[in-house]
Amino acid sequence: MRITVWNEYVHERHNPAVAEIYPDGIHGAVASLLAGGVTDAKVQTATLEDPEHGLTADVLDNTDVLFWWGHLAHHKVADEVVERVHQRVMQGMGLVVMHSAHLSKIFCRLMGTTCNLRWREADDRELVWTVSPGHPIAAGVAQPIELATHEMYGEYFDIPAPDELVFISSYSGGEVFRSGCCFFRGKGRVFYFSPGHETYPVFADPDIRQVLCNAARWVYQPQTSSIVIDTSPESPTGWFQTD
Amino acid sequence: MRITVWNEYVHERHNPAVAEIYPDGIHGAVASLLAGGVTDAKVQTATLEDPEHGLTADVLDNTDVLFWWGHLAHHKVADEVVERVHQRVMQGMGLVVMHSAHLSKIFCRLMGTTCNLRWREADDRELVWTVSPGHPIAAGVAQPIELATHEMYGEYFDIPAPDELVFISSYSGGEVFRSGCCFFRGKGRVFYFSPGHETYPVFADPDIRQVLCNAARWVYQPQTSSIVIDTSPESPTGWFQTD
Amino acid sequence: MRITVWNEYVHERHNPAVAEIYPDGIHGAVASLLAGGVTDAKVQTATLEDPEHGLTADVLDNTDVLFWWGHLAHHKVADEVVERVHQRVMQGMGLVVMHSAHLSKIFCRLMGTTCNLRWREADDRELVWTVSPGHPIAAGVAQPIELATHEMYGEYFDIPAPDELVFISSYSGGEVFRSGCCFFRGKGRVFYFSPGHETYPVFADPDIRQVLCNAARWVYQPQTSSIVIDTSPESPTGWFQTD
Amino acid sequence: MRITVWNEYVHERHNPAVAEIYPDGIHGAVASLLAGGVTDAKVQTATLEDPEHGLTADVLDNTDVLFWWGHLAHHKVADEVVERVHQRVMQGMGLVVMHSAHLSKIFCRLMGTTCNLRWREADDRELVWTVSPGHPIAAGVAQPIELATHEMYGEYFDIPAPDELVFISSYSGGEVFRSGCCFFRGKGRVFYFSPGHETYPVFADPDIRQVLCNAARWVYQPQTSSIVIDTSPESPTGWFQTD
Numbered sequence: 001m002r003i004t005v006w007n008e009y010v011h012e013r014h015n016p017a018v019a020e021i022y023p024d025g026i027h028g029a030v031a032s033l034l035a036g037g038v039t040d041a042k043v044q045t046a047t048l049e050d051p052e053h054g055l056t057a058d059v060l061d062n063t064d065v066l067f068w069w070g071h072l073a074h075h076k077v078a079d080e081v082v083e084r085v086h087q088r089v090m091q092g093m094g095l096v097v098m099h100s101a102h103l104s105k106i107f108c109r110l111m112g113t114t115c116n117l118r119w120r121e122a123d124d125r126e127l128v129w130t131v132s133p134g135h136p137i138a139a140g141v142a143q144p145i146e147l148a149t150h151e152m153y154g155e156y157f158d159i160p161a162p163d164e165l166v167f168i169s170s171y172s173g174g175e176v177f178r179s180g181c182c183f184f185r186g187k188g189r190v191f192y193f194s195p196g197h198e199t200y201p202v203f204a205d206p207d208i209r210q211v212l213c214n215a216a217r218w219v220y221q222p223q224t225s226s227i228v229i230d231t232s233p234e235s236p237t238g239w240f241q242t243d
Numbered sequence: 244m245r246i247t248v249w250n251e252y253v254h255e256r257h258n259p260a261v262a263e264i265y266p267d268g269i270h271g272a273v274a275s276l277l278a279g280g281v282t283d284a285k286v287q288t289a290t291l292e293d294p295e296h297g298l299t300a301d302v303l304d305n306t307d308v309l310f311w312w313g314h315l316a317h318h319k320v321a322d323e324v325v326e327r328v329h330q331r332v333m334q335g336m337g338l339v340v341m342h343s344a345h346l347s348k349i350f351c352r353l354m355g356t357t358c359n360l361r362w363r364e365a366d367d368r369e370l371v372w373t374v375s376p377g378h379p380i381a382a383g384v385a386q387p388i389e390l391a392t393h394e395m396y397g398e399y400f401d402i403p404a405p406d407e408l409v410f411i412s413s414y415s416g417g418e419v420f421r422s423g424c425c426f427f428r429g430k431g432r433v434f435y436f437s438p439g440h441e442t443y444p445v446f447a448d449p450d451i452r453q454v455l456c457n458a459a460r461w462v463y464q465p466q467t468s469s470i471v472i473d474t475s476p477e478s479p480t481g482w483f484q485t486d
Numbered sequence: 487m488r489i490t491v492w493n494e495y496v497h498e499r500h501n502p503a504v505a506e507i508y509p510d511g512i513h514g515a516v517a518s519l520l521a522g523g524v525t526d527a528k529v530q531t532a533t534l535e536d537p538e539h540g541l542t543a544d545v546l547d548n549t550d551v552l553f554w555w556g557h558l559a560h561h562k563v564a565d566e567v568v569e570r571v572h573q574r575v576m577q578g579m580g581l582v583v584m585h586s587a588h589l590s591k592i593f594c595r596l597m598g599t600t601c602n603l604r605w606r607e608a609d610d611r612e613l614v615w616t617v618s619p620g621h622p623i624a625a626g627v628a629q630p631i632e633l634a635t636h637e638m639y640g641e642y643f644d645i646p647a648p649d650e651l652v653f654i655s656s657y658s659g660g661e662v663f664r665s666g667c668c669f670f671r672g673k674g675r676v677f678y679f680s681p682g683h684e685t686y687p688v689f690a691d692p693d694i695r696q697v698l699c700n701a702a703r704w705v706y707q708p709q710t711s712s713i714v715i716d717t718s719p720e721s722p723t724g725w726f727q728t729d
Numbered sequence: 730m731r732i733t734v735w736n737e738y739v740h741e742r743h744n745p746a747v748a749e750i751y752p753d754g755i756h757g758a759v760a761s762l763l764a765g766g767v768t769d770a771k772v773q774t775a776t777l778e779d780p781e782h783g784l785t786a787d788v789l790d791n792t793d794v795l796f797w798w799g800h801l802a803h804h805k806v807a808d809e810v811v812e813r814v815h816q817r818v819m820q821g822m823g824l825v826v827m828h829s830a831h832l833s834k835i836f837c838r839l840m841g842t843t844c845n846l847r848w849r850e851a852d853d854r855e856l857v858w859t860v861s862p863g864h865p866i867a868a869g870v871a872q873p874i875e876l877a878t879h880e881m882y883g884e885y886f887d888i889p890a891p892d893e894l895v896f897i898s899s900y901s902g903g904e905v906f907r908s909g910c911c912f913f914r915g916k917g918r919v920f921y922f923s924p925g926h927e928t929y930p931v932f933a934d935p936d937i938r939q940v941l942c943n944a945a946r947w948v949y950q951p952q953t954s955s956i957v958i959d960t961s962p963e964s965p966t967g968w969f970q971t972d
Contacts, residue, residue, distance in 0.1 A: 090600055090644070092863055103718070112598040113672050114576055116718040127417045129398045133956035134821055134916035143399070143956050144417075155372045155411065156386070158576070158672055158715045161649055163893070164913075168398065168421075170413040174370045174387075175721070178411075184893075186599050186644055187863035227862035227872050229644045232589070232602040235661070333843055333887070335620055346961070355841040356915050357819055359961040376713035377578055377673035386713050401819070401915055401958045404892055407649070407670075418964070427650075429842050429887055430620035470619035470629050472887045475832070475845040478904070613903045615884045629885070630903075641858045641897065642872070654884065654907075656899040660856045660873075664897075 001041040001220050004063040005031045006055065008073040009047040011198045018198045026069050026196075029203045030098075030212065034067075037213030041065075048073055053081050060088050065220050067212075068107070069196065071100035082106050090186030090229055094219025096212070099196035102157075107192065110185050111159050117177070118154040121199075124171040126150040128179055128195065128207075132166045137180065137191065137214045145207040151197040153177045159192075167211075169194065180211070182218075186229055189219040244284040244463050247306040248274045249298065251313040251320075252290040254441045261441045269312050269439075272446045273341075273455065277310070280456030284308075291316055296324050303331050308463050310455075311350070312439065314343035325349050333429030333472055337462025339455070342439035345400075350435070353428050360400040360420070364442075366392040367414040371422055371438065371450075375409045380423065380434065380457045388450040394440040396420045402435075410454075412437065423454070425461075429472055432462040487527040487706050490549040491517045492541065494559040495533040497684045504684045512555050512682075515689045516584075516698065520553075523699030527551075534559055539567050546574050551706050553698075554593070555682065557586035568592050576672030576715055580705025582698070585682035588643075593678065596671050603643040603663070607685075609635040610657040614665055614681065614693075618652045623666065623677065623700045631693040637683040639663045645678075653697075655680065666697070668704075672715055675705040730770040730949050733792040734760045735784065737802040738776040740927045747927045755798050755925075758932045759827075759941065763796075766942035770794075777802055782810050789817050794949050796941075797836070798925065800829035811835050819915030819958055823948025825941070828925035831886075836921070839914050846886040846906070850928075852878040853900040857908055857924065857936075861895045866909065866920065866943045874936040880926040882906045888921075896940075898923065909940070911947075915958055918948040 007027035011018040022029050027045040035043045046054025048070075060066075066085065070077070082105045089095050089110065097107045102115050128145035130138040154175030160183070167180030179194040193211060195202045202208050250270035254261040265272050270288040278286045289297025291313075303309075309328065313320070325348045332338050332353065340350045345358045371388035373381040397418030403426070410423030422437040436454060438445045445451050493513035497504040508515050513531040521529045532540025534556075546552075552571065556563070568591045575581050575596065583593045588601045614631035616624040640661030646669070653666030665680040679697060681688045688694050736756035740747040751758050756774040764772045775783025777799075789795075795814065799806070811834045818824050818839065826836045831844050857874035859867040883904030889912070896909030908923040922940060924931045931937050 110598040112596040114715055116715055118719050118721045120721045125417075127419075129419050130954065130956060131398050131400070131419075131421065132404075132913065133399050133954040133958065134913060134918065134950060135954075136950070136952070138954055139952040140954075143954075152721065154721060155374050156376050156713050156715060157374070160646060160669070160671060161375075161408065163647055165404065165408070168411060168419045170417050170419045172417075173721070174368075174413050174415075176370075176372050176374075176411045176413045176419050178374065183646070184861065184863060185646060189863065221863060221865070223865070223868040225859065225862040225864075225867055225869075225872075227642050227859060229600055229602055229642060229862065233604050235604045235606045235638065235640060235659070353841040355839040357958055359958055361962050361964045363964045373711065373713060375670065376711040376715065377670060377675065377707060378711075379707070379709070381711050382709040383711075386711075395964065397964060399956050399958060403889060403912070403914060406890055416964070426889070427618065427620060428889060432620065464620060464622070466622070466625040468616065468619040468621075468624055468626075468629075470616060470885050472619065472843055472845055472885060476847050478847045478849045478881065478883060478902070611903075613905075615905050617884050617886070617905075617907065618890075619885050641860050642862050643860070647861075647894065651890065651894070654897060654905045656903050656905045658903075660854075660899050660901075662856075662858050662860075662897045662899045662905050664860065 001038060001064050002062050003034055003041050003043045003065045003067065003216060004059060005043065005045045005067040007047050008070040009049065010072045021201050026198065030067055033203060033209045034213060034216055037209060038216050041216065048076060053077060055081050055085060057084065060084060063093060065094040065096065065216050067096045067098065068101045068104060069098045070104045074104050077105050082109060086110065089188035089190065092187040092221050092224040094188060094221065095190045096215045096219060097190065097192045099194055102192065110190060113160060114158045117157040120152040120173065122152065123149040124152040124173050126169050126171055128167050128169045130166065131168050132164060135164060135166045136218050137166050137211060139214055141207045141210050147195060147202055147205065150195060150200050150202060153194050187224060189221065191215045191219055244281060244307050245305050246277055246284050246286045246308045246310065246459060247302060248286065248288045248310040250290050251316040252292065253315045264444050269441065273310055276446060276452045277456060277459055280452060281459050284459065291319060296320060298324050298328060300327065303327060306336060308337040308459050310339045310341065311344045311347060312341045313347045317347050320348050325352060329353065332431035332433065335430040335464050335467040337431060337464065338433045339458045339462055340433065340435045342437055345435065353433060354402050356403060357401045361397040363395040363416065365395065367395040367416050369393040369412050369414055371410050371412045373409065374411050375407060378407065378409045379461050380409050380454060382457055384450045384453050390438060390445055390448065393438060393443050393445060396437050430467060432464065434458045434462055487524060487550050488548050489520055489527050489529045489551045489553065489702060490545060491529065491531045491553040493533050494556040496558045507687050512684065516553055519689060519695045520699060520702055523695060524702050527702065534562060539563060541567050541571060543570065546570060549579060551580040551582065551702050553582045553584065554587045554590060555584045556590045560590050563591050568595060572596065575674035575676065578673040578707050578710040580674060580707065581676045582701045582705055583676065583678045585680055588678065596676060597645050599646060600644045604640040606638040606659065608638065610638040610659050612636040612655050612657055614653050614655045616652065617654050618650060621650065621652045622704050623652050623697060625700055627693045627696050633681060633688055633691065636681060636686050636688060639680045673710060675707065677701045677705055730767060730793050731791050732763055732770050732772045732794045732796065732945060733788060734772065734774045734796040736776050737799040738778065739801045750930050755927065759796055762932060762938045763942060763945055766938060767945050770945065777805060782806060784810050784814060786813065789813060792822060794823040794945050796825045796827065797830045797833060798827045799833045803833050806834050811838060815839065818917035818919065821916040821950050821953040823917060823950065824919045825944045825948055826919065826921045828923055831921065839919060840888050842889060843887045847883040849881040849902065851881065853881040853902050855879040855898050855900055857896050857898045859895065860897055861893060864893065864895045865947050866895050866940060868943055870936045870939050876924060876931055876934065879924060879929050879931060882923050916953060918950065920944045920948055
C-alpha cells in the first residue's frame with residue numbers, strides 16, 4: 001500500500017503554538033502514525049508549496065491512498081490538481097479527508113453539496129461514538145473515544161447521507177456531529193473523519209491513530225475492477241441481443 | 244387519513260405519577276395531539292386489554308397509520324396480532340414507533356436485529372438535532388429541540404442503517420442517539436422516534452407534537468401501488484420474451 | 487407549485503424528425519403534460535437561448551420545481567447559471583433531471599462523479615420495473631412500463647448510490663439501468679429519470695407522463711426548514727453548555 | 730477463516746437430474762470451490778438431516794462465515810437453530826445466502842420483510858451486471874457475467890433497500906433483479922446472491938465461483954469490535970456527565 005499524506009502546511013509555519021504540537025507538520029505526524037500502524041505501507045508526504053502541490057501525475061500514479069488536511073488555503077489549491085485527484089478517486093484511489101478539509105475543493109467536488117457545518121473553538125470535550133460496531137474502521141477503538149478538548153463541529157453538516165455512518169460525536173456544548181462518514185464515489189472510497197484540529201494534539205491519541213490506520217486499510221482497494229468509467233461508451237448493436 | 248394510536252396502557256394504571264401526567268393514558272395524549280395537528284385525520288385508540296388488543300382485522304382495515312407505544316408488556320402482545328400488523332405494513336400501512344417500543348415485537352420483527360440500546364433514567368437534558376433539514380418530518384421544528392429532562396437512550400442502537408436519518412440526540416451525559424429514523428419495509432413506511440418517556444411530559448412539548456404530526460403525514464401513503472407482495476408468483480413464459 | 491421546464495431546445499430546431507415529434511419543443515411537451523397532470527401547478531418554460539438561459543434570479547425565485555432536459559449543449563450552459571441553480575437546490579428547490587441531462591453540468595455538479603454510462607440507439611424495447619412499490623413516484627404506473635422502442639442506457643452508470651432507487655430498466659439488448667433515482671442534496675430533492683430521448687415519442691406514454699407528474703410532487707417541498715446552509719456559522723460559547 | 734456450507738440437501742437425494750450435476754451435493758460443490766479459491770480457509774459442511782441440522786453451538790463457535798442453500802425444506806429448519814444462527818450474525822458472523830434461500834427462515838428473520846419475488850423456470854439467459862465497480866465482491870468478474878440458462882428471479886423483490894447493491898441481473902424474458910445485495914445487521918455482514926439454481930450447473934461458472942469466493946472474504950470480519958449488543962445495558966449516572 002502506497003500512502004501519500006497531503007497537508008497545506010500553513011498553520012505550522014506561522015503559528016508557534018501549532019509548530020510546537022506538530023514540529024514536523026501535521027503531514028509529518030500523520031505520516032509517522034501511519035508508517036507505525038500500517039506496517040505494509042510506504043508513506044510519503046506532499047504539501048501546497050511543492051510544485052503542483054506535490055501531487056503530480058507521477059506521484060498519484062504511485063498513490064493508492066491519499067490523506068488530505070487543509071484549512072486556510074483551500075482556495076490556493078489549483079483546480080487542475082483537484083481534477084487530477086478527483087479523476088484518481090473515480091479510478092479507485094482511496095481518499096481520507098481530515099477535519100477542516102470538509103471545505104477543501106476536492107471534498108466539495110466529490111460531495112456536490114456545500115459541506116458547511118457549525119463550529120466553535122472553546123475546548124469542548126468531544127466523545128466519538130461508534131454507531132457501526134461491525135465496521136472495520138471502528139475495530140479496536142474505545143466506545144466512546146474521549147478527547148478531553150477539541151474544536152466543536154456541529155450539525156447540520158451539509159453532506160449527502162453517508163453510504164456508511166461509522167461515528168457520531170457529541171460535545172460538552174451539547175452539539176452532535178456525524179464525525180466518521182464513508183462514501184463510495186466512482187470506483188474509489190472516501191472517508192471523512194473530523195478529529196484533527198491543529199491546536200489540539202489529537203493525532204497523539206491512540207484511538208484516533210487507530211481510526212486513521214483502519215481508514216487507510218478500508219479505503220485501499222488492491223484489486224480494481226476492469227470496468228472503465230472515464231467515458232460514456234457506445235455499445236455495439238446486438239451485443240447480447242436476443243434474436 | 245385514519246389513525247389508530249395503540250398503547251399498552253400499563254404504567255398509567257399502576258403508577259400514580261404517570262397517571263398524573265397522562266390522565267387519559269399516553270394513547271389519549273397522543274391521539275389528542277394528532278387530532279389537533281392533523282386536521283384531516285380521524286383518530287381512534289386501542290390498548291392491550293382490548294379484545295385482540297384492539298387491533299382486529301376490521302380495525303386495521305380502517306387504519307392508514309398506526310402509532311405504537313409499549314414498554315413493560317411487549318411479551319404480552321399476541322404473536323398473531325403482531326403478524327397481522329406486520330402484514331399491513333407490508334401492504335402499505337404507516338407505522339410510527341415511539342420511545343420504548345424499540346423493543347416491541349412488531350419493531351423487532353420489522354428490523355431483523357436486536358434493537359438493543361443503552362439507557363439511563365437520570366433527568367438528562369436531551370437535545371434533538373435535525374440532520375436532514377429538507378425532510379418533511381423536520382419541518383417547522385427548532386434546531387435543536389430541547390427537552391429539559393428525559394430518559395437517556397444511547398448508542399450503539401442495534402438497528403439496520405435507517406433509510407433516512409432525520410434526528411440525532413445528545414444528552415447531558417454525553418451520549419448520542421439516532422432518535423428519528425425512517426425505514427421503508429414492503430410497501431409501508433416506518434418511523435421510529437425516541438422522545439416519549441412515561442414519566443416526563445414530553446408529549447406536551449410543541450416541537451415533539453409537531454414531529455409526531457409530521458410523522459403521521461409522512462408515513463401515510465394514500466395511493467398504493469398495485470404491486471402485490473403477499474406471494475412469490477410464477478411469471479408466464481414468454482411474457483416479455485423478445486423474439 | 488410553480489414549475490419551470492428548462493430545455494436546451496437544439497435538436498428540435500435542427501432536426502426535422504425531432505421537430506415533428508415535438509413541434510413545441512421537448513419543453514413544450516413536458517410543460518403541457520405537467521400542466522395537465524399536476525392541476526395545482528403553474529408551469530413556465532425556459533431555454534438555452536433566453537437571456538441567462540431563462541434562469542434569472544427572478545425566475546428561480548418563482549420556481550419550486552425545475553425540470554431539466556439537455557444533450558448537445560451542456561457545455562454552453564454558463565457556469566454562473568449552474569451555480570445559481572445549484573444554490574437553489576441547496577435551499578430546497580426540487581430538480582427533475584431527464585434522460586441525457588445525466589451529463590448536464592448541474593447534475594454532475596450535484597453528484598460529484600462522472601455520471602458516465604453506456605448507450606446505444608438501436609430501437610431497443612425498454613421495460614421500466616418498479617423496485618420501490620411504496621414510493622410516491624411509482625404510484626399508479628404499470629409493472630413494468632413498456633416502451634416499444636427507446637435509446638438504451640446501460641450500467642455501469644457512474645453516480646453515487648441513490649438515496650432511493652425507484653426504477654430499474656432492462657433493454658432487449660440485455661442491459662440494465664438504474665433509470666429512476668432519488669437524491670437528497672442540501673435541503674433539495676433531485677430525481678433522475680432516464681426515459682425521454684428526442685427521437686422517440688416517450689413523453690406521450692401515459693405511464694411516463696404519470697411518473698413525471700409524480701416526480702414533480704415528490705421533489706416539491708412546500709415547507710422548508712429554517713435551517714440555513716449557506717454558511718458555516720460559529721456557534722456561541724456556552725450556548726447549551728451544561729454547567 | 731473458518732467456513733461452514735449449509736445445504737438442505739433434498740433435491741440431490743430425490744432428483745437424479747440434480748444428483749448428476751451435484752454428485753456431492755450443492756454443499757459439496759460450494760465447499761469445493763471455496764476451498765480452491767479462498768486458500769486460507771478451512772471449509773466444512775452441514776445439512777438438514779444432521780443432528781441440530783449440523784449447526785450446533787460448537788460448530789457455530791468454529792464458524793466465521795456461513796453459506797446457506799435451501800429451497801424445499803425451509804419449514805423443516807428448527808426455530809431454535811434459526812435463532813442461534815441469527816444471534817451469531819448479530820455478534821459478527823458472516824452469512825452468504827444463495828438463490829432460493831431468499832425464503833429461508835434466517836434470511837426472512839434478518840430482513841423483516843416477506844422476501845417474495847417473481848420467478849420462472851424456462852431456461853432464460855441471465856446477465857449479471859456490476860453496478861458497484863469498486864466493490865470487493867465484484868473484483869475480477871466479467872461485465873456482465875453471462876449465464877446461458879438459469880431460473881428467472883424478478884422484481885419486485887421484497888427486501889429492505891440493500892446497504893450496498895453490487896449486481897443487477899436481466900433475463901431474456903425482460904425482467905430485472907437485484908441479484909447481489911449486501912446488508913449490515915448487528916455486527917455481522919450478510920450477502921445475498923441469486924445465481925445458484927439446482928438444475929443448472931452455475932457453480933461451475935468461473936465468474937460465479939469468483940463472486941462466491943469474494944463474498945466469503947467480504948462477509949468475514951476477523952477483528953470484531955468489543956461492543957456488546959446482546960442486551961440493553963443501563964449506563965451509570967454521571968459516566969460522562971459534564972459537571
